[in-house]
Amino acid sequence: MQVFREKAPLIEAIQKVKSEGMSIGLVPTMGALHDGHLSLVDHATSSTDQVVVSIFVNPTQFDNKEDLEKYPRNLEKDIELLQTRFPDLWIFSPTATDLYGEVITSQVFNFDGLESVMEGKYRNGHFDGVGTVVKHLFDVVQPNKAFFGEKDYQQLQIIRKLVEQTASKVEIVGCPILREKSGLARSSRNERLTDEIREKAAFIYSTLKKAKNLFGTESADFVTNWVENEFQNQDKLNLEYFEIADADNLKKINEKEKGKKYRAFIAVYAENIRLIDNIALDN
Structure with a gap:
């Protein structure tokens, strides 16, 4: 397993494996990993040659400062969990300035109304933040496929729209919701x-x-x-x-x-x- 804390060495490593004809899968996460995340990685490893899991708590998608501050973070535990099951995995865990540059702000998107209902209605600017960070991750990782859970179904549809609008060649794969025994969606x-x-x-x-x-x-x-x-x-x-x-x-x-x-x-x-x-x- 390799852990990349900066994008430059990851970009170099990706260029190398791509030159060898290997496909790249991306699983974007904000850490605090659970079985739902692991199921996404399972899907990714079964259909791409080299999987990159990003672990990055994206500040621009939080409209509530307290929610951002309380969001669970335990990078060492996340790495240990992934290493146990996916020893060939690559992890990308950058700082905000490394990923965004000096100005950490959202691009403003028009997702044809997908962004203004439900979650977008109640979380101001949320999907601008999501679109911005995913666009940055796509630019760095250059994945052939990217894997998103259907629990965040609205987000999944927005990422599909982002790919359409940017003429990206990334294939977006939606993966089923994983639930606890009680039925509660894993989160x-x-x-x-x-x-x-x-x-x-x-x-x-x-x-x-x-x-x-x-x-x-x-x-x-x-x-x-x-x-x-x-x-x-x-x-x-x-x-x-x-x-x-x-x-x-x-x-x-x-x-x-x-x-x-x-x-x-x-x-x-x-x-x-x-x-x-x-x-x-x-x-």
């Missing part, structure tokens, strides 16, 4: 949950599954109202939003149309920790 933020709240947070996915069943026979408005009512009875869980949207353009739907694919999206505060999840409604 680095879960480590901040108390045992009691972690157990209660399983209610999020159980509600999504029931919403999916209801959507088979009821309207989107009916399902949305039902979910909102369900959360009114939860003393430790505060629903921020629940939306049913077109799976491609993420626009909130009014009526179901034959042949369209839909997803349900949710954001919940478990006490003061924000959790997101989603579920496909057509399978």
Whole structure:
């Protein structure tokens, strides 16, 4: 395993393996790695020759300074976890100035409205930060494929739009959500949950599954109202939003149309920790 703390030596190493005809896979992360991240690396190692995992807490995608400061960081533990299962892996863990340069700021993007709904509506400038850091990572790593989890489905669609708009040759691979035994979607933020709240947070996915069943026979408005009512009875869980949207353009739907694919999206505060999840409604 090699750990690169600066982009220049990584770029040199990538140029070398690419000159030998090898393919590069990129798994972007912000660290605090868990089995969900490892599943992305599994996908990457099975379909590319050399995998790079970036570990970088990106400051420009946080609209809440406290959230940035509290985001879990343990690089040594992350490296040890990856080394155990993926000894041939490359890790890229730069400083913000090395990746961004002296001016650490976001580029402003227009993702055709994908950035202004749901997470974008509640997290000002979030997707400008995401787009900027991913663009920087693509420039450095020059991956053939990049792997993103479907838990952040809106982000996945935005990265696909970024690739389209920049005419990038990177293939974006969406990977299934990995869940804890309770059904809670695996997330680095879960480590901040108390045992009691972690157990209660399983209610999020159980509600999504029931919403999916209801959507088979009821309207989107009916399902949305039902979910909102369900959360009114939860003393430790505060629903921020629940939306049913077109799976491609993420626009909130009014009526179901034959042949369209839909997803349900949710954001919940478990006490003061924000959790997101989603579920496909057509399978």
